[in-house]
Amino acid sequence: MPASGRTLVVEADGGSRGNPGVAGYGALVRDGASGRVLWEGAAPLGKESNNVAEYSGLIAGLGAVLRIDASADVEVRMDSKLVVEQMAGRWKIKHPDMRQLALEARDLAAQISAAGGSVSFTWIPRERNKDADALSNDGMDGRTIDRMLVGGGAGEGEGSSSDAATVAEVVDEVIDPAPSPAPPGPGEGTPTRIVLVRHGVTDFTEASRLDGRGGSDPSLNTAGQAQAAAAGRATAHLLGGSPARVVTSSLARARETGAAVAEAIGVTPSVDADWDEQDFGDWDGASIPDLVRDQAEALTALRVDAAYARPGGESHDQLAARVVAAFDRVVAAGGTTVVVCHRKPIMCVLAHVLGIPHDKVWRLAAAPGSLTALEVWPDGNVSVAFTNRT
Structure with a gap:
């Protein structure tokens, strides 16, 4: 039983139009009990391969878990057989880029384990990963999304931790490909x-x-x-x-x-x-x-x-x-x-x-x-x- 008694589900995907080509990732985190989406994210990656994009979606999803409740029992669901089997340790990782991304993902998983949670990996068919796929297309279209929904913190549900309300607020950042000019700096003079x-x-x-x-x-x-x-x-x-x-x-x-x-x-x-x-x-x-x-x-x-x-x-x-x-x-x-x-x-x-x-x-x-x-x-x-x- 994880320290918070909570379960979370990460759904992640990534894509590349050309492989390698214009790439982006998408990911979301659901409450395991209710199925409610707690966080969703997407980002462009420039010119990359499908596998780099898929791993990037996984890393973003695990990073969101750390923001929501690091002590949760996490199930990662992806339609990438390659990423799931490599992260589960059943397939070797030969490509240097993949090894580095896998290390980043494993480091995040280790942080979750150290906090009392756990991470497991499940392959799902593509048709069951449509929400993450749609977000990855947002990323390939040049949009950056980091949206934490109301109630995303561990304060929702049984077994809540005392500091769980830290993310129980709306955080909604969507950056279009051509953002408006940045406002002036917060102070006078040269920073x-x-x-x-x-x-x-x-x-x-x-x-x-x-x-x-x-x-x-x-x-x-x-x-x-x-x-x-x-x-x-x-x-x-x-x-x-x-x-x-x-x-x-x-x-x-x-x-x-x-x-x-x-x-x-x-x-x-x-x-x-x-x-x-x-x-x-x-x-x-x-x-x-x-x-x-x-x-x-x-x-x-x-x-x-x-x-x-x-x-x-x-x-x-x-x-x-x-x-x-x-x-x-x-x-x-x-x-x-x-x-x-x-x-x-x-x-x-x-x-x-x-x-x-x-x-x-x-x-x-x-x-x-x-x-x-x-x-x-x-x-x-x-x-x-x-x-x-x-």
Whole structure:
């Protein structure tokens, strides 16, 4: 029995007009008892394959579950036999892009398991996946949808958790292909612009192993090098020739990704170790699935208790103190800075500027090689331009 006693159903799909071609994904989350739709989402993916789009729909659906009730018992239903069999571990994953996406999905599933829930995968015929298919066509048409419906939080139904009402409100964001010009910034003057880039993957990432600042410090693997190069191109495109600095953490994967980004914009990177990943102490190098199986209670404590630290490691509070100090230095420098770092430091910054409590911070996604951008105005106001863009 999951911690909340609740069941959720994820229906996900993706498509590509050309394979590869114009791609998009769609997904929704239903209440398992009533069948009521709690969330629905869609987004364009540019030129991608059907399989990339299908995995992207799965990742979006699991991410929505974390926002609704991470302790629920989740059944994922998809008409992609490939994704279902690969995620169930019955089929091998040969393509590097698929392996990376599968790792992202498994990481989200591990977070659900750590919170007391579970995730299972079921193949369904295409005709039973029409709602997700329709949303994926919205994505292919260039529409981005992130719609949380009334009652989506875990406060609905029996077994509700005490903080379940956090999403029991209407959140309805539909972005058309040609949005209206953005309104002026929240403050007067010129903002400091910060782009947070997560490093590319390593063998540890692909093996779902914890890798903090006190660990073995692996380098990027082949897939990670490709992600670093792509992050460099994306950063250069975003900056459009505007001057910027590049700062990286001291860990190899961030320095190597930062080197690719710096080369793409024609600068020399600098290192600030306060942007390093959290030190996981005696758990550095540990397999996350093994921890979920053997030390679920301690793993949950690491995720939700900001003062909890493993022997020889640091707590989230200690991590956040050094990351926020590094963030404040970047803000004080002004101009535009690209910071190449890690998932938890990115989460720390977003939690700091948005006031997100620690036990909710895992709802923020930051995929390998992704970009997140902020503007900090002279009056102290902060605008998050976008997150987790790959």
